[in-house]
Amino acid sequence: MESNIIFNKDFDSSSVYVMKIYDAEVSKVWDYFTKSELxxxxxxxxxxxxxxxxxxxxxxxxxxxxxxxxxxxxxxAQVKYGEIMEHRSFDGTDTFCDENGNVNPDFPEAKWLFGFTGVEEGTKVTVNIHFPNSEAMTKLIEMGFEEGFKMGLNQLEDILK
Incomplete structure (x- = not known):
């Protein structure tokens, strides 16, 4: 059974909070978020x-x-990585761009913070996404971001089984 995903949208703070627990070791889940081939x-x-x-x-x-x-x-799209704490957390700035990494100014950038915590069931992954304003957040949600991101997280769950 797919584990539940918490997906909270807070338009007042222009942020999204996502949480999902995977039945796998932190180091393995970490690799799936940090290695391009995975x-x-x-x-x-x-x-x-x-x-x-x-x-x-x-x-x-x-x-x-x-x-x-x-x-x-x-x-x-591209993610420019910020602070990385091995097997704990990393953050980055996410932007739409062209194939050479030139940022598309029509789309706002978003700041992502990923957290990885060992729990009894495996690994708890938290994702905090901060947008410059609620309009930027609304635009991404209207593009189907919530459904798409949840689908990806569930695909990862199937891979980790």
Whole structure:
């Protein structure tokens, strides 16, 4: 059975809080969030695929990837990594961009903070996403972000089984 995902939207603080527990060791779950070849397996909601163009998982490093649709259409995005605490947490700034990493100014950037905590059931993953304003947050939600992200998190759960 898919474990529940908590997905709280707070428009007053322009933020989203997501929590999910995986039945796996912290180090294994960590790898699926930080290694491009593993991220490619689950980050995009099916039938879309995630394809990494480049990744440097280090403070100040960048993960440049595309979401590839069933018709071959591509949407590029990148995460610029901030502070990394091995097997505990990392943060990054997420933006839409072109294939060369040039940021698309039509879409606001979002600040993501990922947390990993060992619990009795396995690993609790928390994701805090902060938007510059509630309009930016609304725009992403209207693009289907909630459904897509939940789908990806559940895909990861299936992989970890």
């Amino acid at each position: 991220l490619n397996e689950w980050w995009a909601p099916k039938p879309w695929k995630c394809e990494t163009k480049s990744q440097n998982f280090a403070e100040g490093g960048i993960w440049l990837y595309s979401m590839v649709g069933p018709e071959g259409e591509r949407h590029y």
